[in-house]
Amino acid sequence: MSLRGAKKPLVLAVPSKGRLQENAAAFFARAGLEFAHGARDYRGTLAGMDNIEIAFLTAADIVAQLAAGQVHLGVTGEDLIREGIADAEAKVELLAPLGFGHADVVVAVPRAWIDVKTMADIEDVAAAFRARRSERMRVATKYVQLTRRFFAERHVADYRIVESLGATEGAPAAGKAELIVDITTTGATLLANALKILDDGTILRSQANLVASVAADWSAGPRETARIILSRIAAEEEARTTREVSAVLSRWEDSLFANAKTAFSARARFHAADGRLTLNCPKDETAPLADWLIAQGATHVCVAAQDYVFSADNPLYQKLIARLSPTS
Secondary structure: OOOHHHHEEEEEEEEHHHHHHHHHHHHHHHOOOOOEEEEEEOEEEEOOOOOEEEEEOOOOHHHHHHHHHHHHOEEHHHHHHHHHHHOHHEEEEEEEOOOOEEEEEEEEEEEOOOOOHHHHHHHHHHHHHHHHHHHOOOEEEOOOOHHHHHHHHOOOOOEEEOOOOOOHHHOOOOOOOOOOEEOOOOOOOHHOOOOOEEEEEEEEEEEEEEEEEEOOOOOOHHHHHHHHHHHHHHHHHHEEEEEEEEOOOEEEEEEHHHHHHHHOEEEEEEEOOEEEEEEEEEEHHHHHHHHHHOOOOOOEEEOOOOOOOOOOOOOOHHHOOOOHOOOO
16 A cells, blocks of 8 residues: 555535535535635535545536546536436446435426327327428427437437527427426426426436546545545434334343344344343334334333444445445
């Protein structure tokens, strides 16, 4: 292991402004990883951590630098990854959805097209459009690659893309396109423009993701920093989504472990000294688990929230390492 490799910083790219940056900062803060801006607004660090640099970039730059291996980790929408990186599966790894930035990439048509409800109907419309006008049906979109892949999968070929630089949803009313592919959160803007989403027209349900670049320099320093960061993120998520349930049992049977795990997705520890059984289980399963423990002989069941649940098994880091070659 070279000293140089051990000291190389991990670069984390996050959105440079707006709600996405705020949500990204809140996500990392929940894991005890606070953003600290440096002397230059577009560079920063994580408070209390060495060997890491935060790059505050535009959404397009985050995607481009992940693809090129110029940053190790990035926070960006799955829609931008799928659209902006050819063969994304080979170049990046989506480590974890972050729970914000939700939006759907959809196919929308005029509401006046009463009989058009599915992509199969679009194929018929495209053929009729070509026969009647001797030209191809137009699809306005900023999502050129996603549109081409989705339409090809649905065997729709007789169309042409009109790349949208402005408000895509206004293209049909303006006579610039017959239908659109666009991103929506509530569908209200589509409705306001007299458009409807096809029944099977959802191309991608997107949200912000923590994304790793497979092409980055994953030498010893960045790997260790990633392990620490991903351990904290996994520990916070485990704590937020589970509860610790404990009870003292008057009798003990080995089958209790297996039964609890099967019925409640629970992980158990048994303290033989006082007969106390402690389990971690999903938050929404705590009440049924408590009822079950009482039926097994417990007189009281305690349920506690936790700040962090660290584990020797770090699923996020293992997911990253599984994608990296031994020499990268």
